[in-house]
Amino acid sequence: MPAPTDATPRPARSGWLTPRRSKAMLKRAVLYLLLAVVAFFFAGPLYILLSTSFKTMPEIQAGGLMALPHEPTVQPWVTAWGEACIGITCGGLKGYFGNSMVMAIPAVLISVMIGAINGYALAKWPFPGARFVFAALVAGNFVPFQVVLAPVSVTLRTLGLFGSVEGLILIHVIYGIPITTMLFRNFFLSVPNDLIKAARIDGAGFFWIFFRIVLPLSPSVIVVALILQFTGIWNDFLFAVSFSNPSSAPMTVALNNLVNSNFGVKEYNVHMAATVIAAAPTLILYILLGRYFLRGMTAGAVKG
Amino acid sequence: MIDIRISNCNKNYGSLRVLKDINLEIERGEFIVLLGPSGCGKSTLLHIVAGLDRLTSGAIEIGGRDVTDVEPKDRDIAMVFQSYALYPTMSVRSNMEFGLRMRGKPMAEIRPLVEEKARMLHIDHLLDRRPSQLSGGQRQRVAIGRALVRDPRVFLFDEPLSNLDAKLRASMRTEIKKLHQSLGTTAIYVTHDQLEAMTLASRMVVMKAGEIQQVGKPEEVYHRPVNLFVADFLGNPGMNFMRGHIRLDGGHISADIGAAILPLDGYAFEAAPADGQAVVVGLRPESIQPISGLTSGGGAFTLTLRPTLIEHTGSDNLVVLAMGDEEIVGKFPTDMLPKLGEPVTVGFDLGRLSLFDAESERRI
Amino acid sequence: MRRFLQRHVSQVALSPSLALIAIFLYGFIAYTAAVSTTNSKAFPRFDNFVGLEQYWRLFHTPRWHVAFTNMFLFGGLFLLITILLGLLIAILIDQRIRAESFFRSIVMYPMAMSFVVTGIIWQWLLNPTLGIEVMVHQLGFTSFRLDWLTNPDTVIWALVVAAFWQGCGLVMALFLAGLRGIDEDIWKAAAVDGIPAWRVYVFIVIPMLAPVFLTVVVLLSLSIVRAFDLVVALTNGGPGVSSDLPSVFMFDMAFRRTNLGLSAASAVVMLGTVLAILIPYLYVETRERA
Numbered sequence: 032m033p034a035p036t037d038a039t040p041r042p043a044r045s046g047w048l049t050p051r052r053s054k055a056m057l058k059r060a061v062l063y064l065l066l067a068v069v070a071f072f073f074a075g076p077l078y079i080l081l082s083t084s085f086k087t088m089p090e091i092q093a094g095g096l097m098a099l100p101h102e103p104t105v106q107p108w109v110t111a112w113g114e115a116c117i118g119i120t121c122g123g124l125k126g127y128f129g130n131s132m133v134m135a136i137p138a139v140l141i142s143v144m145i146g147a148i149n150g151y152a153l154a155k156w157p158f159p160g161a162r163f164v165f166a167a168l169v170a171g172n173f174v175p176f177q178v179v180l181a182p183v184s185v186t187l188r189t190l191g192l193f194g195s196v197e198g199l200i201l202i203h204v205i206y207g208i209p210i211t212t213m214l215f216r217n218f219f220l221s222v223p224n225d226l227i228k229a230a231r232i233d234g235a236g237f238f239w240i241f242f243r244i245v246l247p248l249s250p251s252v253i254v255v256a257l258i259l260q261f262t263g264i265w266n267d268f269l270f271a272v273s274f275s276n277p278s279s280a281p282m283t284v285a286l287n288n289l290v291n292s293n294f295g296v297k298e299y300n301v302h303m304a305a306t307v308i309a310a311a312p313t314l315i316l317y318i319l320l321g322r323y324f325l326r327g328m329t330a331g332a333v334k335g
Numbered sequence: 336m337i338d339i340r341i342s343n344c345n346k347n348y349g350s351l352r353v354l355k356d357i358n359l360e361i362e363r364g365e366f367i368v369l370l371g372p373s374g375c376g377k378s379t380l381l382h383i384v385a386g387l388d389r390l391t392s393g394a395i396e397i398g399g400r401d402v403t404d405v406e407p408k409d410r411d412i413a414m415v416f417q418s419y420a421l422y423p424t425m426s427v428r429s430n431m432e433f434g435l436r437m438r439g440k441p442m443a444e445i446r447p448l449v450e451e452k453a454r455m456l457h458i459d460h461l462l463d464r465r466p467s468q469l470s471g472g473q474r475q476r477v478a479i480g481r482a483l484v485r486d487p488r489v490f491l492f493d494e495p496l497s498n499l500d501a502k503l504r505a506s507m508r509t510e511i512k513k514l515h516q517s518l519g520t521t522a523i524y525v526t527h528d529q530l531e532a533m534t535l536a537s538r539m540v541v542m543k544a545g546e547i548q549q550v551g552k553p554e555e556v557y558h559r560p561v562n563l564f565v566a567d568f569l570g571n572p573g574m575n576f577m578r579g580h581i582r583l584d585g586g587h588i589s590a591d592i593g594a595a596i597l598p599l600d601g602y603a604f605e606a607a608p609a610d611g612q613a614v615v616v617g618l619r620p621e622s623i624q625p626i627s628g629l630t631s632g633g634g635a636f637t638l639t640l641r642p643t644l645i646e647h648t649g650s651d652n653l654v655v656l657a658m659g660d661e662e663i664v665g666k667f668p669t670d671m672l673p674k675l676g677e678p679v680t681v682g683f684d685l686g687r688l689s690l691f692d693a694e695s696e697r698r699i
Numbered sequence: 700m701r702r703f704l705q706r707h708v709s710q711v712a713l714s715p716s717l718a719l720i721a722i723f724l725y726g727f728i729a730y731t732a733a734v735s736t737t738n739s740k741a742f743p744r745f746d747n748f749v750g751l752e753q754y755w756r757l758f759h760t761p762r763w764h765v766a767f768t769n770m771f772l773f774g775g776l777f778l779l780i781t782i783l784l785g786l787l788i789a790i791l792i793d794q795r796i797r798a799e800s801f802f803r804s805i806v807m808y809p810m811a812m813s814f815v816v817t818g819i820i821w822q823w824l825l826n827p828t829l830g831i832e833v834m835v836h837q838l839g840f841t842s843f844r845l846d847w848l849t850n851p852d853t854v855i856w857a858l859v860v861a862a863f864w865q866g867c868g869l870v871m872a873l874f875l876a877g878l879r880g881i882d883e884d885i886w887k888a889a890a891v892d893g894i895p896a897w898r899v900y901v902f903i904v905i906p907m908l909a910p911v912f913l914t915v916v917v918l919l920s921l922s923i924v925r926a927f928d929l930v931v932a933l934t935n936g937g938p939g940v941s942s943d944l945p946s947v948f949m950f951d952m953a954f955r956r957t958n959l960g961l962s963a964a965s966a967v968v969m970l971g972t973v974l975a976i977l978i979p980y981l982y983v984e985t986r987e988r989a
Contacts (some may be wrong), residue, residue: 062794069788072803073864075818078807149716156709164717171724173977175925176948178966181734181959182727185743205723208716225420225493228387230889233485234408234437237708247424266813268928268929269946273954283815287932299829302819310816317811321804325872328810332869332918406705 033220066090083305084108091299107300111308115301116278117289124305127285131265134196136282139260146211146256147249151241152217153212155227165216171209180273186273194276201266202254210263211256214330218252219245251323258320259327262313282309338363338521339384339489344393346379346538346545353379357393357546361523366515367593370532371526371542372568378493380542381525385491386410386696398488408437410489413482417494419474421466427453427464427477434485445484452483472503479511490522496531510532523698529569533557555583558687563696566617566689572653578693583610590616590690594659595638597683602690606699613693620653622684623665625673636683642673656681719807721766724937735963743959753964766943769855770972773944774923776859776867782915784863784871784907790900792871793878801933803875807868814865818932821861822848845872851941854934858926858942861933870915878904920976924969945969 033228079096085103113123151167184193185204192198222245246253268283275284286309290302317324337359346354354376361367382388384395386407402410413434431449436442453459456476459502466474475495476644482490492511496504512535515522526532532539533553539565541548541556549561560566566574568608574659579592581599586597588608597616608614616629643662644655652667665681673679692699704711730743735754738747757763777933792802809817824830825848847857881904889899927946934942936951945965952962 062791062796066791066796066802067822069791070802073809073867074805076824076864079824080820084707091829094837096830096834142734145716148712152709152712158707158709161709162764167725168716168720171720173921173973174724174728175946175966175969175973177925177927177946178731178970179723179727180950180966181743181953181963182730183723186723197974205719207722209724223418225416225418225422226405226422228382228385229414229416229420229481230433231387232385232407232412232414233434233481235433236705237712239437244424246423262811268815268931269950272931273950283813283928285346286819287815290822291932291935299823302823303823306816306819313811313813317808321807324811325807328869329873332922 045181045279080307084111084300084307086300088296088298088300095133107298107304108308109296110301111305115289115298117279117285118292120277124285124289124308126284127282128308130196130275130279130285131281131283134176134199134203135261135264138200138207138264138329139257141200142204142207142211142260143253143256145208145215147215147246147253148241149208149212150215150217150219151245152237153216155222155245156241157226162167165212169213170204172213175205176269180269183270184273193274194279196275198274199270199279199281202270203267206270207260207263210331211260214256214259215249218249222248254320254323255327255330258316258324259331261316262324262327263331265313336363337361338365338397339523340394340396341380341384342394344380344383344387344395346376346383347391347392353545354383354390357545357547359540359550361521363521366522366524366535366537367562368532368539369523369542370529370539371527371548373527374544374568375542376545377525377527377540377542379493381493381523384489384523385412385414410596411487412489413487414491414493415478415495415626417473417481417497419466419478419498421477421481422428423466426463427458427463427469428442430466431481431484432475434481449480449484451649452480456480461671471499472507475499479514480509483514488521490520492522492524492526494526494697495524497526497528502505504528504531511535526626529571533569541568543568556687559688559698560617561698563615563617563691566691570619572664572666575623577616577618577658577661577663579614579616580609580613581612581614582661583608589623590614590632592616592659594661597636597685597688599685599688599690600687601686604690604699608690608699612699614698614699615691615693617689617691618683619664619687620664622687623656623663623681624684625667625671626680626682636685637680638683639678639680641678642675645673645675731963732967734959735967737908737960738965739959741957741959749960753960754968757961757968759962760961762940762943763945763948766945767968768925769942770944771857773855773862773926774920776855777862777923778916778919780859781863781867781870781919782912783868785915786874786905788867789871789874789878794873803872806871806932809865810868812865814928815932817861817865818929818934821857821864822933825857825860831986848934849938851938854938854942857933858929862929865929866919873911873915874908877908882909891988913983917976917980921973924972924976933937945972 035081053085080098083091084097085105086100086108087102087104087106090101099317111123112125114121115123117124117127122313149168153161187198187202197261227240228246230244235243265281266283267281268287271281271284272287275281280288287303337360339359341359342358344357344679357376357380359367369380371377379388381532382392382395386402386405390403394401396402396488397410397412421427421590422433425433428449431453432442435448437447449462453462456479458480459474461473461477466477469477475498495511496507499507508531511524515535524531524535524665536553538550539553539556540550543564549565550558551559555566557569560569563576567576577592579590579597582589582591582596588602588604590597590599597653617678638658640656640658640663642654643657646653646655647669649669651669652672654665654667654673655662656665667673690699691697733745734743736748737743737745738752740748753985775786788806792799792806796802825845827833827844827846827849830845830846832843835845847853847860879957885903885907886899889903904964925946926944927950930942930944936943936947946969949962949965949969952965953959956962
């Protein structure tokens with residue numbers, strides 16, 4: 032962990048700028064310069080996004096993306112939220128934001144619940160073939176979902192759910208099973224088996240032990256699973272663009288339609304405000320729960 | 336009265352045979368200790384009695400009732416685990432109440448019961464704490480208390496003391512012994528610690544590779560091990576083994592171990608020995624002492640041997656003695672300190688000697 | 700019955716999920732594989748079996764060639780750059796710097812962004828009339844050109860830089876965790892032996908991170924095969940079809956060109972690509988464990 036360069040400032044002794052010390056200081060300066068470049072590369076885009084979203088169109092056309100807005104205006108935000116035209120309707124993003132919420136919240140809750148029960152059953156109530164069942168479920172994480180798009184589309188049409196938020200919820204719940212099951216199963220392996228045994232001898236059953244003993248031990252993994260699923264579902268584009276219609280489209284689809292439509296003058300300030308709105312929920316989760324967020328992303332990186 | 340009967344019990348994990356045809360009958364009130372090296376199947380056997388593992392074939396009876404297919408909660412047992420298995424999100428009180436609440440006993444009856452047992456175990460001041468706020472020893476008391484409250488027909492202990500430090504382990508051992516004496520409930524206790532086994536057991540069961548090697552009272556198993564494995568497994572430092580062969584010489588039987596010839600006239604043979612039969616002679620270090628320290632007069636057999644190494648344990652000295660090409664260990668009192676390299680005369684207590692067939696490794 | 704449920708409650712609890720996955724995953728994969736052997740157009744039909752003709756046709760479609768080649772081109776560049784820079788940034792952050800969590804957060808926040816948002820942002824930044832090119836001109840370098848998005852030969856770099864911006868945080872975090880997991884005594888031993896830091900990294904520490912490299916390569920490879928939203932939002936496959944990827948091709952064939960048979964064949968090839976990455980990996984992993 033520690034790199035042997037030493038930067039902790041020490042009290043100055045006679046001739047503090049020795050060759051050795053000045054070399055170390057030079058190294059430190061280079062280090063922070065590199066870090067500044069890195070930070071600029073990653074943070075710059077978000078800064079541009081935010082500052083431009085408060086500018087007027089003339090100011091943007093005058094150039095200077097890096098400058099702070101001269102006369103900050105919230106009009107782009109108001110337009111993006113309530114007035115911008117997406118396709119043929121001009122009601123802004125608010126309806127699509129609602130679609131995304133109405134889709135994501137139940138889908139997240141249901142898939143996390145199912146994953147938790149599956150993981151618990153696999154980790155703590157093993158049976159002959161449990162490993163095979165686990166492998167069969169978890170292999171779903173690696174499948175590129177392109178390979179199921181057409182049959183899902185047919186199935187949703189048959190069920191009358193094509194183009195509906197309910198249809199998207201169903202699909203997100205089903206294809207969330209592999210990742211949530213894997214996450215919970217791996218976590219529950221660390222819950223001592225003796226605890227389950229003691230509770231069984233005490234007379235508690237499968238669900239009682241789950242709700243009263245195992246779940247109270249697992250707030251962190253629940254948070255991780257909630258973040259992982261919310262981020263995945265909120266940010267999903269493939270299912271959204273394949274199975275929604277203009278009235279049920281989630282944010283990702285609406286944003287893409289807004290920004291990448293070829294009609295009229297591009298209102299960059301509105302588009303950037305819209306982009307921030309689309310990214311806001313997951314970004315806020317990241318800011319509030321960064322540590323859990325990273326764990327979720329690491330676990331979810333395998334997902335299709 | 337038989338309290339627990341284990342008949343023809345087998346347990347396989349795939350092709351791995353964890354328990355091989357185990358038969359055991361346990362009397363009411365007995366304290367049975369299952370002892371063996373790790374992987375010998377002792378924990379599996381306990382879990383099968385608890386109903387936590389299903390057996391592949393065979394039957395388990397508790398209190399005269401066949402419980403082979405009965406759920407753990409309906410077997411009238413309570414169990415104490417090595418990891419204590421206290422429910423971390425519940426207070427000590429809730430932990431102790433839990434089992435009875437699950438059985439639908441009214442709270443009015445549970446409360447006083449829990450408090451009584453808590454007082455008995457000196458944990459009544461801890462009732463409102465969380466397990467994470469307790470020390471290891473306190474957690475163990477709570478785990479025992481949780482089992483006591485249930486007032487079960489059988490107590491099962493799964494290496495309950497192995498997570499404690501040596502001193503605490505000794506005092507908890509005493510306490511468990513006292514508890515058993517006052518309650519008289521049947522208990523099965525799994526351990527790999529022979530000291531626990533020797534001190535606690537009314538009968539001990541030594542297991543190896545899924546099979547019972549010997550069942551008996553601790554002193555019987557210690558002094559009359561039925562085979563080389565049991566002889567070697569028990570005792571610290573271990574029993575001395577000397578290879579040799581039997582000599583039948585007129586009316587006298589003796590064992591020629593190269594460096595000496597040990598007379599065996601006083602030995603209680605289980606099977607008639609044959610002349611020239613290859614044997615292993617086993618003698619515990621405490622049966623090899625300086626001549627003046629020998630107490631039992633069994634057979635005052637002496638040899639003069641050269642000490643090559645001395646280990647002071649505090650309570651006595653372990654003296655390694657050269658005997659031909661081999662070395663044996665004797666346990667000398669602290670005041671008898673031989674000098675390295677200077678031969679001493681040691682007495683062998685042949686009354687405590689064990690004799691095994693070299694091929695079958697069984698006691699003869 | 701009650702007793703059966705009690706004894707098999709674990710299997711009972713799992714069975715709905717297992718049934719759903721069996722149908723919606725394995726069943727549907729089989730379905731798509733079956734469609735790929737038919738001449739289906741807008742709707743799947745199974746009465747016009749054509750064998751492997753769709754695969755033959757797929758590999759004789761110029762657009763698929765572009766898409767399939769792009770996957771390896773984009774993938775190779777993305778892997779190389781993300782791993783090198785991700786590791787470098789992890790090492791920089793691991794130098795006991797001040798405000799470490801600040802720098803970490805800045806590198807990692809793009810993870811929270813969707814690929815659609817990422818694509819849109821970089822579309823603006825790479826737009827010659829709006830983004831980085833204008834900025835550099837304003838700094839006085841008026842001959843600067845950044846025409847990745849409009850030049851078919853370099854458009855792949857636009858995908859690489861945007862994907863790197865989004866994905867570097869995860870890679871950096873994995874490497875940083877790996878670096879932090881290395882025994883401190885290694886550094887002390889190296890210091891006692893007087894080995895310079897860069898040599899310790901190159902010859903000792905980085906080889907110790909081999910398992911992290913393996914994980915990162917597999918994770919990134921899977922995301923490369925599946926990359927879809929980024930292309931749609933950033934280039935929409937353009938200019939022309941020069942930045943197409945298999946996933947975009949597949950989607951286009953299925954939903955816009957109504958050529959389900961060909962689309963199914965391309966989806967099966969994508970799955971095959973994933974398996975080609977995954978099977979050796981799982982083989983190595985299980986062998987190491989055993």
